[in-house]
Amino acid sequence: MRMIVDHISYTYKENKKPTIQDVSFEIKEKEILTIIGQTGSGKSTLIQQMNGLLRPDTGTIYYHGKDVFDKDYHLRDLRSKVGLVFQYPEYQLFESDVFSDVCFGPKNQGMSKKQAELKAFAALRMVGVPEELFYVSPFELSGGQKRRVAIAGVLAMEPEILILDEPAAGLDPQGRKELLSMLVKLKEEKNMSIVLVSHSMDDVAEYAERVMVLRDGKIAYLDTPKNVFSHKEELEAMGLSVPQITHLMYSVRAAGGMVDVNCHTIAEAKEAILKLYGRG
Amino acid sequence: MIKIKNLVHEYIRRDENDEVTDITKAIDDVNIEVEKGQFVAILGHNGSGKSTLAKHINALLYPGEGSVMVDGKDTRNTENIWEIRQSAGMVFQNPDNQIIATVVEEDVGFGPENLGVAPEEIWQRVENSLKSVGMWKYRKDSPNKLSGGQKQRVAIAGIMAMHPKCIILDEATAMLDPKGRLEVMESVKKLNEVEKITVLHITHYMEEVIYADHVIVMDQGKVVMEGSPREIFSRVEELGRLHLEVPKITRLAYELQKEGVPLKNGILTEEEFIKELKSAGVV
Numbered sequence: 001m002r003m004i005v006d007h008i009s010y011t012y013k014e015n016k017k018p019t020i021q022d023v024s025f026e027i028k029e030k031e032i033l034t035i036i037g038q039t040g041s042g043k044s045t046l047i048q049q050m051n052g053l054l055r056p057d058t059g060t061i062y063y064h065g066k067d068v069f070d071k072d073y074h075l076r077d078l079r080s081k082v083g084l085v086f087q088y089p090e091y092q093l094f095e096s097d098v099f100s101d102v103c104f105g106p107k108n109q110g111m112s113k114k115q116a117e118l119k120a121f122a123a124l125r126m127v128g129v130p131e132e133l134f135y136v137s138p139f140e141l142s143g144g145q146k147r148r149v150a151i152a153g154v155l156a157m158e159p160e161i162l163i164l165d166e167p168a169a170g171l172d173p174q175g176r177k178e179l180l181s182m183l184v185k186l187k188e189e190k191n192m193s194i195v196l197v198s199h200s201m202d203d204v205a206e207y208a209e210r211v212m213v214l215r216d217g218k219i220a221y222l223d224t225p226k227n228v229f230s231h232k233e234e235l236e237a238m239g240l241s242v243p244q245i246t247h248l249m250y251s252v253r254a255a256g257g258m259v260d261v262n263c264h265t266i267a268e269a270k271e272a273i274l275k276l277y278g279r280g
Numbered sequence: 281m282i283k284i285k286n287l288v289h290e291y292i293r294r295d296e297n298d299e300v301t302d303i304t305k306a307i308d309d310v311n312i313e314v315e316k317g318q319f320v321a322i323l324g325h326n327g328s329g330k331s332t333l334a335k336h337i338n339a340l341l342y343p344g345e346g347s348v349m350v351d352g353k354d355t356r357n358t359e360n361i362w363e364i365r366q367s368a369g370m371v372f373q374n375p376d377n378q379i380i381a382t383v384v385e386e387d388v389g390f391g392p393e394n395l396g397v398a399p400e401e402i403w404q405r406v407e408n409s410l411k412s413v414g415m416w417k418y419r420k421d422s423p424n425k426l427s428g429g430q431k432q433r434v435a436i437a438g439i440m441a442m443h444p445k446c447i448i449l450d451e452a453t454a455m456l457d458p459k460g461r462l463e464v465m466e467s468v469k470k471l472n473e474v475e476k477i478t479v480l481h482i483t484h485y486m487e488e489v490i491y492a493d494h495v496i497v498m499d500q501g502k503v504v505m506e507g508s509p510r511e512i513f514s515r516v517e518e519l520g521r522l523h524l525e526v527p528k529i530t531r532l533a534y535e536l537q538k539e540g541v542p543l544k545n546g547i548l549t550e551e552e553f554i555k556e557l558k559s560a561g562v563v
Contacts, residue, residue: 039427039457087455088374140293143326170373170454172325172484174523199457202528239459244487244528251550257563266532270539273532276562277541 002160002193003027003050003082008059010045019045020056021217027161027193032183034196034204037214038239043197046214047163050195051084080109083159087166089150093138098129098149101138105157116156123156124149126190127182144175148182155186162186163195168203180207205229205243205264213240230262245269252276281446281478282314282337282368286346289332289501306332308501309346314494316445319472319479321489321509324498325523330482333498334450337480339364351445366395369439371452375431384426384434385410385419391442402441409440412475413467429460433467440471446478447471453485465491486513486527490548497522514546529553 003026010020019042027033037043048054050061052068052075060069068078086092095101102123106116124134127148138146147167154162164183168176180203186192198204204211204225211228213221215238221228229235229242232250241247249261249269259272289307294300306329314320324330335341336348339355351367353360372378381387388406397405410416413433423431432452439447449468453461469491471477481492489495495512497505499522505512512519513526516534526534533547533556543556557563 038459039429166455170326170451170484172523173486173525175326176484201458239457241458245532248529248532248550248553251554252557252563255554255558255563257557266528266535269532270535273536273557274539274541276557277560278562279539 001026002029002064004062005050006059006062008049008056008061010049010054010056012045017217018057019217020049022059023217023219024059025212025219025222027195029160029193030187030191031209032187032194032196032207033210033212034198034208035212035214036198036201036204036240041214041238042217043214044165045217047084047165047195047197050161050163051082052078053084080157081159082161082163083154083157085151085154085162085164085167087169089153089167090138090143090146093146093150093153096137097135098124098138098141099134101149102152102156105153109157119156119158120152123152126155126186127152128178144171144179147171147175147179159192161193161195163197165197166199167196168198168200176203183207201229201241201243202245202264205246213238225264226262229264232261281316281318281351282312282480283349284310284312284333284336284346285349286311287333287336287343287348288345289329289336289341290344305501307336310498310501310503312496312503314446314478314480317472317476317478318494319469319492320481320494320496321492322480322482322496322498323484323486323489323512323524328498329501330498331450332501334370334448334480334482337446337448338368338370340370366442367444368446368448369442369444370448370450371432371435371439373451373454375428375435375455378435378438379423379431382422383419384415384421384423387423387434388419388437388441391438395442405441405443406437409437410434412440412471413437414463427460428456429463432456432460432464436464436467436471440475440477444477446480448480448482450482451484452481453483453488461485461488486525486530489513490527497524509548510546512546513548 005025007022007024009018009022011018035043049056055069060067063078093101102120103116106119129148168179183194187194208225211225229246232242243264246264249259249263252259253261257276263269263272287307287310291304291306292300293302322330339361342356348355350364353364379387385406389402392402392405410419413436415433453464465488472479489509495509496503513530516526533543537543547553
């Protein structure tokens with residue numbers, strides 16, 4: 001258990017209603033946890049607390065058995081181990097070339113120039129940015145490449161937990177697939193825990209091991225995608241949805257076809273429909 | 281409504297001595313015609329030239345070669361710029377960068393006010409356009425209290441208040457949650473059907489393309505495919521080579537066809553899919 005979020009609540013000064021209300025969960029080693037919820041459900045606030053940027057009003061967060069909001073705990077330690085990638089991180093690239101930009105984080109952590117460069121090199125390799133792009137200006141890269149560089153900047157600090165807010169937004173289908181597969185690889189090869197805020201139910205079904213559904217600052221569900229997506233009506237009432245394929249299977253069922261509605265992928269749906277045709 | 285002829289747009293890169301080091305053709309000899317009242321979707325992977333094309337239609341960029349005519353006006357003629365921008369309004373990706381006023385109705389009134397429209401008429405336009413996107417009841421609210429989808433609808437209302445003939449959505453749904461995307465798409469579809477506004481929708485979401493009656497696919501600055509959504513999405517393998525996908529339902533039908541299940545080509549919606557199952561007698 002890497003992180004335990006223990007009954008945290010948080011209210012923004014200007015609001016009366018709490019944005020986060022008594023939220024508890026844990027983050028395991030080597031897992032992909034996705035957070036879904038409508039705009040305003042508290043997703044962004046929650047991830048900022050997990051990285052110590054916002055301090056909960058009540059409750060606390062334990063990281064490897066230490067209370068991170070204790071006065072003796074250095075939040076700086078937490079921030080280098082829990083990397084946060086904001087939405088559209090490419091807007092935050094600022095150095096004159098790609099390599100310097102990625103070096104910034106580890107240098108800031110107090111590493112020597114040499115050490116920082118080694119980390120930057122490894123991080124850029126990990127996200128698949130080819131060496132010929134290391135010394136060009138970040139502004140000359142494509143959208144997908146810039147996004148990878150920005151993520152490498154966080155990876156260079158070698159976090160154990162990587163939190164990303166909508167990392168695939170605005171990427172084309174191919175770029176989307178590449179980015180998400182890269183996250184799976186980080187989990188598998190580096191034993192990282194990946195926390196992914198996503199609006200795409202299809203991505204959630206395909207990549208997540210666990211899904212957290214936030215509603216008005218509370219956890220409505222925290223379970224496997226299969227179990228969460230079996231609550232179609234409840235999710236729709238929250239302004240969310242089920243994967244497109246699942247939606248179709250519900251419609252087939254409503255039309256009288258006896259299929260398992262809990263299909264999320266094309267492969268699963270294919271088997272189910274073939275059975276209707278008396279095959280497979 | 282929009283006539284693009286042999287359009288070329290080059291991005292020129294120079295070194296410190298101002299010598300040209302590289303020329304990239306973002307738009308390479310493009311010909312497009314959009315009829316009045318059409319709903320056109322433009323697809324293409326990142327960097328295929330879609331957004332550059334949109335900026336030409338809005339006269340944010342001028343043609344290097346070729347020409348762009350919007351509602352009969354040439355974008356190369358600088359005197360036409362303001363009329364062109366008024367007749368072709370653009371909605372961008374980030375809802376937070378497009379709203380300027382502190383109250384929704386003032387934001388929507390800003391455009392027509394700038395055009396010198398009389399105050400009474402401004403209020404009439406604000407009312408009509410907020411109603412057309414279903415945001416009238418939020419008129420006294422502060423925009424920063426709205427959700428992403430609601431902000432985008434306010435941005436669209438702001439354009440509607442300028443009485444445009446055409447709306448260009450440049451990945452305007454990319455940052456929205458599923459509900460927000462649906463709200464925006466339904467508002468736009470309604471404007472297209474009821475007010476006969478021409479729509480150009482640039483998107484990465486294949487399932488949004490089914491709202492369109494014509495699809496243009498771009499790759500490396502060129503138009504590589506054109507046709508109805510059904511025609512385009514029947515070409516599954518070809519789209520894959522262009523780093524694009526087909527909607528999940530279309531893909532499922534395609535996979536089933538490969539297994540020998542008799543289905544028609546290019547199924548786009550659940551209704552069509554189920555109709556096929558019904559006619560085969562399996563449901």
